[in-house]
Amino acid sequence: MNAFITAVVVSHDAVDYLAAAANALQLQSRKPDRIIVVDSGEGFASEQIAAASGFDYLKVARDSSLQDSIAAVLEGQEQANHWLWLLHDDSAPESGALAALEAEIEKSPSVAIAGPKLVQWQAPRIIRQLGLTLTPNGAPFSPIHGQFDQGQHDDVDDVMAVGTAAMLVKVATFRELGGFDESAPLLAADIDFGIRARLAGHRVIVVPAARVQHAGLSLSGQRDRQWLGAAPKTALRRAAIHLRFAYGSMPLALAYWFFLPLIGLLRAIGQVARKRPELIWSEIAAAFWGYFTVGRRLSSRKKIKTTTSLPARALKTLRASRAEVRASRRADKEYAESVDNLATFEAGGAAALDGGAQRGFAASGGLWWMLGLTALSFAWWPKNVAVTADGLLPLSSNWWDLFVRAGASYQPIGLGFFAPSDPFAWVLTALGGLTFWAPSLSVAVLLLLIKPLAFLGAWKLAAQVSESAWVRAIAGLGFAIWPALQLAQLDARLPALIAALALPWLAIATLRVAQIGRITKSSAQTWTWVATAGLLLAIIGASAPSILPLLLIGLALLTLVRIKRIGYLIWIALPVFAIFGPTALYYLVALAHPLALLADPGLAQGSQAAPFLSGTELIASAPLVFFALLALLRKRIGLVLSLWVFAGIALISAYVIALIRFPAVGVGQAEFETVNGSPAPALIALGLILTILAAVAIDGIPARNARRVITAAAAALVVLPGLVLAGTQAPNLKFSDGRVVPSIVAAEADQGSTLKLLVLTPSTDAAGRKRLAAELAAGDGVHFEDVSLAYRFSIAKLASEKYSKLAQLVADLSSANGTPLAARLKQEHIGYLLIPAGTSDELAGLGMALDSASELEAVGLTDFGRLWRVRSVEQSTEVSDSSPWSITKGVQVAILLGYLLLAIPSRTSRRRGSEEIFIESGEDAQ
Amino acid sequence: MIRRVIALIAVAAALFGLVWFAPKFQFTVGDLPKASVLKVKAQDLSLVCPGGVYQTGGSSGTKLGAFEPIGAPEINSDFSGPAGTSMVIKGSVLTAVDPDGFAAQNSLLLNANQIETVAAEGLAGLAGAACERPSNSTWFIGGDTSAGRESLLILKNATKVDSTVSLEIFNEQGRVTGAGLAGISVAAGKTTVVPLASVAPKTKAFSTHVTSRGGLVAAWIQQKTVRGLAAGGVDYVSPAAPFGTTQSIPGVFIRGAADAVKLTDPAFADLVPTLRVFVPGSKAATVTAQVVGSNAKTFGTVVRQTLAAGATTDIPLTGLADGDYVAILKSDVPVGAAIRLHRVVKPKVDFAWLGAAAGQLSQVGFSVPSSGISKLSVVNPGSSEMNLELIQGTSAPASFKVPAAGQLTLKFAPGSKLKVSGSGKAILANLIVDVGGYVAAIPLVDYRNASGQVAVMVR
Incomplete structure (x- = not known):
C-alpha cells in the first residue's frame, strides 16, 4: 500500500536555506506526491523558489502558526493513507530520507509519526537530534545531540516524540489528535504532539537511516523573535514549563503554579552556580510567563484528555x-x-x-616559606580574640550586627545618623564571617598572616612572568617584606592590608578573564574568574578607595587591549559599583564632596607625606627598586614599560593622596581634627609592580649556572634588608576579649539595656584650642564596623537642637556648677559617663567635676578609663524601627551572593580537574 | 642597548625627583566640625581651711577615739572679685559667690591660709597651711607615726555629696597593705579624722595618696611630736606638688642648729633637717639633691642616692649651719619630695613640713599672716636669671631678680596682700612664718578653677 505523501515546506524568511531545501527535495529518491511551500515570510523570494522548483505555493499570514499553515494545506485533501512530511525551510533532507521513512511506516502500521536523524547543516557527521523525550522532571530533553555519528545510535526506533523538522505524520492521526496544540509554545508543541499520539495508542519512531540536515535557525536565534515568541533560551524554558503544566498531575500542577515565581528565582540562582549567568533572565521571565498564562497551560490538559487512551505511566520507559x-x-x-x-x-x-612542566606552589617549597614568614610575624600572635591598635577597634561580637551595618542607610552613631554605611562594612562582614562566632578573631589572625599571605599572592602573580620556582619565591618574599606593607602591618592599617592581600589575586583573575598568559578552558571557567575578579575589585575598592582610580584605569586599558573580551571584562566592575553606589551618590549629591570618595575607611590615622617612609625603610626598599630598574634591560620591554607606567601612576597617586586632608573627627576617635589620605595602598601596589618587574629582571638572565648563582645571591640581597626590618620591629597591639566599653556597661547592654554611654575626651583643635569632645554611644560601645566615613564628612553639618542640648549638658557636667542635671540625663537616656584614664590637668579637672555631681556615682577606674554611673536613669522607650533590609541592600546582597556563587568553581569543572590530574598536575597545583 | 640605559636612568631620575622634589601642597576635602563654645555658670570657688588643731582625746585628753579641734586659727584671706561677687565665710569654708559665674577663678579672686599657735600639754608649736580647693586625689609627702609622733589625716567634705575616701600609703619598704585603707566615709559637710598610726603604725617615713569618690574633700596631715613629756612641735603636711624629675623646695631656713646639736638626748636625735623623697611607679630613681645656701657662709650640701621604686626614703641633711637654704632635686624618673625643717629656740622646739613648690606660671595672689614674721622664699632652679614682679596691695609693682640656680628671700609686713608673678617663668615659692620662735610653712597655691567657658564638640 503506497502512502500519499504531501511534503509541506514551512518557509519563514530563510530564503537561502529554502533554496537548499528545495534543491534537496527535488533530489529525493522517493519524491513526495505533492510538495507545497507554505510561506509566512515577507517578500516574493520564496514564491519564486517554489515556482522555479515546480512546488505548490501557499501564502499565509505572517503571524499564522504551524497548525494554521498545516490546516490550510490539508483543507479539502482527502487521500487514503495520507501522510504529511513537515519540512522547515532550514532543513534539507538527504536523497534517501523520505524513502527510508516510508519503508519504516510501511513495515509497522501502528506508526503514526516518524522522524529522521537530524544532522548538522553542512556538517552531516554530527547528529543534531534523534528523537525527543522528557526528563524525569518533565522538561523537554533531546537525548542524542552533538555527537559524532558513527552509527552508534542506528538501532534506536521507538521514542516519545520527534521534532517537527522533517516529521512524517499520518494525516488521519493528525486530525484525530486535533493537530498541534495551539496553546503550547512552539518548542513544546512537537513533544506535546508526540506524547498525545503515544497516549492515543500510536507509535512514534525515529528512522536513523533517514538523514536530514537541519540548521536550527530558531534555536540559534537567527529568526526574528516573533517566531518563537521570545528569545530562544526563554522559549526553551517556556516549553518546559508548559509541559510541566500539561502532563503533571493536577494537584502537582497547581502547586507548581503557586510556587512558580519562587522556582524561577531559585533556578536562576542555580544557573548562576552553574556559571550560566546569561540564563538568569530566561528563567525568571519564563516563570512569570507561566504564572500569568496558567489558564492556557491548563486548557491543554483538556485537549490531552480527549484523545488519551493509555495511562501516562505506560510511557515511562520512553522517558530519559x-x-x-x-x-x-x-x-x-x-x-x-x-x-x-x-x-x-x-x-x-x-x-x-x-599545562607546562612548572612545579606547583607546595612542590617548590612555598609552604615552608609561608611557615617561616608566619614565624617572623610572631609579634602578631593573637593572645586573645580581639585586637586593638592605633587603627583598629574590635568588631562586634555578634556577626549579625556586622551584617546589619553593611549596606545600611541608618547608623546608630552620634545622635542617630542617616547616610549609607561605608562599603568597607561589607568587607568587615565578609572577614568577620570567616570566624562568625568571634568576628574579631579573623582580624587578629589576618594581622598575623599578612606576610605569608602576601608571599602567596605575589608568588602566584610572579608565576605569570616566570617559570622558575626560585624567582617566584624571591618575588613572593620581596612583596611580603616590602617596607610599605610592613609599615601598614605595624600600624595595623586593616583596610590597606586587606587591599594589599587581594591585589595580586585581582591581577591574576583579571589576566585570566582577558586571556592574557594562561587561557581559560570554557566560558564557565571564565565566569568564575570574572566573579572572582569582581569580588576582589569590590574588596579592594571598599578597603582602599584611593587606588580605585588606578585599578579602573588598568581595567579600562586592558579592555582596550583585549576588546574582544569586553563582554566579560565589564562585569568585573559591577560589584564595586553596587556597593559604592549609595555612598558615591551621597558624597556627590548630599555633601557635594566628590573627593571624599578617596578617603580611607576605618579609624583616622595620620601618614607621612612623600617620601612616605623613614630612612631605614627607604634603604630597605632600594634594592627592589634597583632590580626593577634592571628589568628595563631585558627583552620583554613592552611588558616592562607598561608595568613601569603603572608604577609611576601608583607613585603619583600615593603622592597626591598623602597631600589631601580629610576631616578626622568622628566616632571612636578624637585625637586630631584632620587626617591626610594614606599612601599605603598605592605604595603597596607599587611594591607589587616592582616585585613583578624584579622577577622579570632576574628571570630574563640568559646565562648558565655560575652566573645564575651569582644573580641568585644578589637577588637574595633584595630581601635581606626587609627581613632585618621585619625582625626588628614590634607592633603596638593590645589584645582583649573584644569589649570596647567597661564590662559593667557591656553586661548591662547585654541584658537589653538601651542606656547610652557618654564618653568625654579632652582634645585640642587645629588652632591649639582646648575643647571637650563628647561622644554618645550605644551601651555596647563603638565597634570597628560602626566607624563611618560618611559621618566624618557630614558632622560639620549635623549641628541641631539635639546636638546643642547635649553640648550644654556636657558643659554643665564639666563645670560642676550645681545646675540640676538629673532630668536632662534622663532625657538623653544616659546611663554611664566615661573619661579616658590619664593624668593630664584637663582629665583631673573633669574627673573632679564629675565626682562632685550629685547625680553621678563614681564606679572607678576601668580598663577603658574612669567611669561614672547616673544615679537615676530612664530607659529609652523608642523602638528602633529601622529594618536591617532596604532595597539597595537587597540589590547589593543579590549581586554579591550571585558573584560569590559564580566564583565558586562548579562541580563538573572540578571533576574535570581531578580527571586531568595526571596531565596537568603542575597547573592544577597552582 | 644605549636607549634602554637612557630609559633606565630617566625612570630612576623621575622616581627620585617625584619623591624628593615634588611640591608639597595641602588640600582639605570636606568641612571641619567646629566646637560650640558654651557659657556655663562655673562652680563657685570655695576654699576649705583645716580649722583648729586637733587634739587626741578631746580637750580633756582622756576621751578615747575623740579628736577635737582646740583654739581658733587665724585665717588670712584676700578677696578681690568684680562687682556683683561677694565672699561668704561659713566656719572654715570661704566661698567667692558669683551669681553669673563668669569671673575668672584663681588666687587673685580669692586666696586664704591659716596659722595657729598652740601651747597645750604635749601639743605646742605653730601650725600653718594654705586653705584648699577640694579635690578627689591628693598626695602627701610627710608624716611620721613612730614613737612620740602622731599623724592625723584630716578629711573635710564641704560639698553636698557624701564621699568615700581610700588611702594608699607607701613606707620605706613600699606599699602598705592592711585593713582600714579603703572605705573611709566622709559625710557631706562633715570632717573625718583618721589617725594614720592605725593603718601605718610605727612608721618613720611614708607618703600618702588620698583618693575620694563622690564629693570632693580637702585633706591635710597634722603631725605633732612629743619627746618624753615635752611637746616637740606641730605642723600640717600640705598636699604635694605634682611629681616631676625636678623638685624645688624653697624656704629651708635653718635656725638654732648649734642648739640642736647640744640636745644630746636620743629623743632629740631627729632634729636634723630631713629630706623625704617618694618614688612613684616601678622604676628606681637616682636622685641628686642640692641644698644651696644664700651666701658664702652657707654653702649647703649635695646628696646623691639611688632610691627604691614605690617607696619613701628619708635622707638627713647633716652639717648645715644656720642660714637660708633652698633644695633642688634632680631625678631620672618623676619623684615627689619634702623637707622636715626644725627650729630650736630654747626651750621651744618646733618643726615644719616644707613641700616642693608647685610652679605657678601666672600671677599668684597670697595673704601674709597678721602675726609673726613672714618671709617668702623663692627658688630659681633654671640656668638663667628670673625676674620677679611683686605688687603689694594697690601699690606699683616692684621688680626683683632671682639668680640662676639661686634663691631670693622677701620679708613682708604682717597682714599684707600680695600678688607675685615670674614674668613667664614658673614661680617656686614657700611662705615661711615665724611666730615667737615657732615655725610653719605655707605653700603658694593658685586655686585655678574651670572658668565659665567650655568648648564642647559633640560627635
Whole structure:
C-alpha cells in the first residue's frame, strides 16, 4: 500500500536555506506526491523558489502558526493513507530520507509519526537530534545531540516524540489528535504532539537511516523573535514549563503554579552556580510567563484528555533517566570546552593550553616559606580574640550586627545618623564571617598572616612572568617584606592590608578573564574568574578607595587591549559599583564632596607625606627598586614599560593622596581634627609592580649556572634588608576579649539595656584650642564596623537642637556648677559617663567635676578609663524601627551572593580537574 | 642597548625627583566640625581651711577615739572679685559667690591660709597651711607615726555629696597593705579624722595618696611630736606638688642648729633637717639633691642616692649651719619630695613640713599672716636669671631678680596682700612664718578653677 505523501515546506524568511531545501527535495529518491511551500515570510523570494522548483505555493499570514499553515494545506485533501512530511525551510533532507521513512511506516502500521536523524547543516557527521523525550522532571530533553555519528545510535526506533523538522505524520492521526496544540509554545508543541499520539495508542519512531540536515535557525536565534515568541533560551524554558503544566498531575500542577515565581528565582540562582549567568533572565521571565498564562497551560490538559487512551505511566520507559540527563549535560560541557579549545588553538594559543612542566606552589617549597614568614610575624600572635591598635577597634561580637551595618542607610552613631554605611562594612562582614562566632578573631589572625599571605599572592602573580620556582619565591618574599606593607602591618592599617592581600589575586583573575598568559578552558571557567575578579575589585575598592582610580584605569586599558573580551571584562566592575553606589551618590549629591570618595575607611590615622617612609625603610626598599630598574634591560620591554607606567601612576597617586586632608573627627576617635589620605595602598601596589618587574629582571638572565648563582645571591640581597626590618620591629597591639566599653556597661547592654554611654575626651583643635569632645554611644560601645566615613564628612553639618542640648549638658557636667542635671540625663537616656584614664590637668579637672555631681556615682577606674554611673536613669522607650533590609541592600546582597556563587568553581569543572590530574598536575597545583 | 640605559636612568631620575622634589601642597576635602563654645555658670570657688588643731582625746585628753579641734586659727584671706561677687565665710569654708559665674577663678579672686599657735600639754608649736580647693586625689609627702609622733589625716567634705575616701600609703619598704585603707566615709559637710598610726603604725617615713569618690574633700596631715613629756612641735603636711624629675623646695631656713646639736638626748636625735623623697611607679630613681645656701657662709650640701621604686626614703641633711637654704632635686624618673625643717629656740622646739613648690606660671595672689614674721622664699632652679614682679596691695609693682640656680628671700609686713608673678617663668615659692620662735610653712597655691567657658564638640 503506497502512502500519499504531501511534503509541506514551512518557509519563514530563510530564503537561502529554502533554496537548499528545495534543491534537496527535488533530489529525493522517493519524491513526495505533492510538495507545497507554505510561506509566512515577507517578500516574493520564496514564491519564486517554489515556482522555479515546480512546488505548490501557499501564502499565509505572517503571524499564522504551524497548525494554521498545516490546516490550510490539508483543507479539502482527502487521500487514503495520507501522510504529511513537515519540512522547515532550514532543513534539507538527504536523497534517501523520505524513502527510508516510508519503508519504516510501511513495515509497522501502528506508526503514526516518524522522524529522521537530524544532522548538522553542512556538517552531516554530527547528529543534531534523534528523537525527543522528557526528563524525569518533565522538561523537554533531546537525548542524542552533538555527537559524532558513527552509527552508534542506528538501532534506536521507538521514542516519545520527534521534532517537527522533517516529521512524517499520518494525516488521519493528525486530525484525530486535533493537530498541534495551539496553546503550547512552539518548542513544546512537537513533544506535546508526540506524547498525545503515544497516549492515543500510536507509535512514534525515529528512522536513523533517514538523514536530514537541519540548521536550527530558531534555536540559534537567527529568526526574528516573533517566531518563537521570545528569545530562544526563554522559549526553551517556556516549553518546559508548559509541559510541566500539561502532563503533571493536577494537584502537582497547581502547586507548581503557586510556587512558580519562587522556582524561577531559585533556578536562576542555580544557573548562576552553574556559571550560566546569561540564563538568569530566561528563567525568571519564563516563570512569570507561566504564572500569568496558567489558564492556557491548563486548557491543554483538556485537549490531552480527549484523545488519551493509555495511562501516562505506560510511557515511562520512553522517558530519559536521571543518569542519561546527567551524562548528557556533562557531554555538553565537554563539547563546549573542546570548541573553546579548538578556537584557542586556531588563535595560536597552543602553548597556553599546554599545562607546562612548572612545579606547583607546595612542590617548590612555598609552604615552608609561608611557615617561616608566619614565624617572623610572631609579634602578631593573637593572645586573645580581639585586637586593638592605633587603627583598629574590635568588631562586634555578634556577626549579625556586622551584617546589619553593611549596606545600611541608618547608623546608630552620634545622635542617630542617616547616610549609607561605608562599603568597607561589607568587607568587615565578609572577614568577620570567616570566624562568625568571634568576628574579631579573623582580624587578629589576618594581622598575623599578612606576610605569608602576601608571599602567596605575589608568588602566584610572579608565576605569570616566570617559570622558575626560585624567582617566584624571591618575588613572593620581596612583596611580603616590602617596607610599605610592613609599615601598614605595624600600624595595623586593616583596610590597606586587606587591599594589599587581594591585589595580586585581582591581577591574576583579571589576566585570566582577558586571556592574557594562561587561557581559560570554557566560558564557565571564565565566569568564575570574572566573579572572582569582581569580588576582589569590590574588596579592594571598599578597603582602599584611593587606588580605585588606578585599578579602573588598568581595567579600562586592558579592555582596550583585549576588546574582544569586553563582554566579560565589564562585569568585573559591577560589584564595586553596587556597593559604592549609595555612598558615591551621597558624597556627590548630599555633601557635594566628590573627593571624599578617596578617603580611607576605618579609624583616622595620620601618614607621612612623600617620601612616605623613614630612612631605614627607604634603604630597605632600594634594592627592589634597583632590580626593577634592571628589568628595563631585558627583552620583554613592552611588558616592562607598561608595568613601569603603572608604577609611576601608583607613585603619583600615593603622592597626591598623602597631600589631601580629610576631616578626622568622628566616632571612636578624637585625637586630631584632620587626617591626610594614606599612601599605603598605592605604595603597596607599587611594591607589587616592582616585585613583578624584579622577577622579570632576574628571570630574563640568559646565562648558565655560575652566573645564575651569582644573580641568585644578589637577588637574595633584595630581601635581606626587609627581613632585618621585619625582625626588628614590634607592633603596638593590645589584645582583649573584644569589649570596647567597661564590662559593667557591656553586661548591662547585654541584658537589653538601651542606656547610652557618654564618653568625654579632652582634645585640642587645629588652632591649639582646648575643647571637650563628647561622644554618645550605644551601651555596647563603638565597634570597628560602626566607624563611618560618611559621618566624618557630614558632622560639620549635623549641628541641631539635639546636638546643642547635649553640648550644654556636657558643659554643665564639666563645670560642676550645681545646675540640676538629673532630668536632662534622663532625657538623653544616659546611663554611664566615661573619661579616658590619664593624668593630664584637663582629665583631673573633669574627673573632679564629675565626682562632685550629685547625680553621678563614681564606679572607678576601668580598663577603658574612669567611669561614672547616673544615679537615676530612664530607659529609652523608642523602638528602633529601622529594618536591617532596604532595597539597595537587597540589590547589593543579590549581586554579591550571585558573584560569590559564580566564583565558586562548579562541580563538573572540578571533576574535570581531578580527571586531568595526571596531565596537568603542575597547573592544577597552582 | 644605549636607549634602554637612557630609559633606565630617566625612570630612576623621575622616581627620585617625584619623591624628593615634588611640591608639597595641602588640600582639605570636606568641612571641619567646629566646637560650640558654651557659657556655663562655673562652680563657685570655695576654699576649705583645716580649722583648729586637733587634739587626741578631746580637750580633756582622756576621751578615747575623740579628736577635737582646740583654739581658733587665724585665717588670712584676700578677696578681690568684680562687682556683683561677694565672699561668704561659713566656719572654715570661704566661698567667692558669683551669681553669673563668669569671673575668672584663681588666687587673685580669692586666696586664704591659716596659722595657729598652740601651747597645750604635749601639743605646742605653730601650725600653718594654705586653705584648699577640694579635690578627689591628693598626695602627701610627710608624716611620721613612730614613737612620740602622731599623724592625723584630716578629711573635710564641704560639698553636698557624701564621699568615700581610700588611702594608699607607701613606707620605706613600699606599699602598705592592711585593713582600714579603703572605705573611709566622709559625710557631706562633715570632717573625718583618721589617725594614720592605725593603718601605718610605727612608721618613720611614708607618703600618702588620698583618693575620694563622690564629693570632693580637702585633706591635710597634722603631725605633732612629743619627746618624753615635752611637746616637740606641730605642723600640717600640705598636699604635694605634682611629681616631676625636678623638685624645688624653697624656704629651708635653718635656725638654732648649734642648739640642736647640744640636745644630746636620743629623743632629740631627729632634729636634723630631713629630706623625704617618694618614688612613684616601678622604676628606681637616682636622685641628686642640692641644698644651696644664700651666701658664702652657707654653702649647703649635695646628696646623691639611688632610691627604691614605690617607696619613701628619708635622707638627713647633716652639717648645715644656720642660714637660708633652698633644695633642688634632680631625678631620672618623676619623684615627689619634702623637707622636715626644725627650729630650736630654747626651750621651744618646733618643726615644719616644707613641700616642693608647685610652679605657678601666672600671677599668684597670697595673704601674709597678721602675726609673726613672714618671709617668702623663692627658688630659681633654671640656668638663667628670673625676674620677679611683686605688687603689694594697690601699690606699683616692684621688680626683683632671682639668680640662676639661686634663691631670693622677701620679708613682708604682717597682714599684707600680695600678688607675685615670674614674668613667664614658673614661680617656686614657700611662705615661711615665724611666730615667737615657732615655725610653719605655707605653700603658694593658685586655686585655678574651670572658668565659665567650655568648648564642647559633640560627635
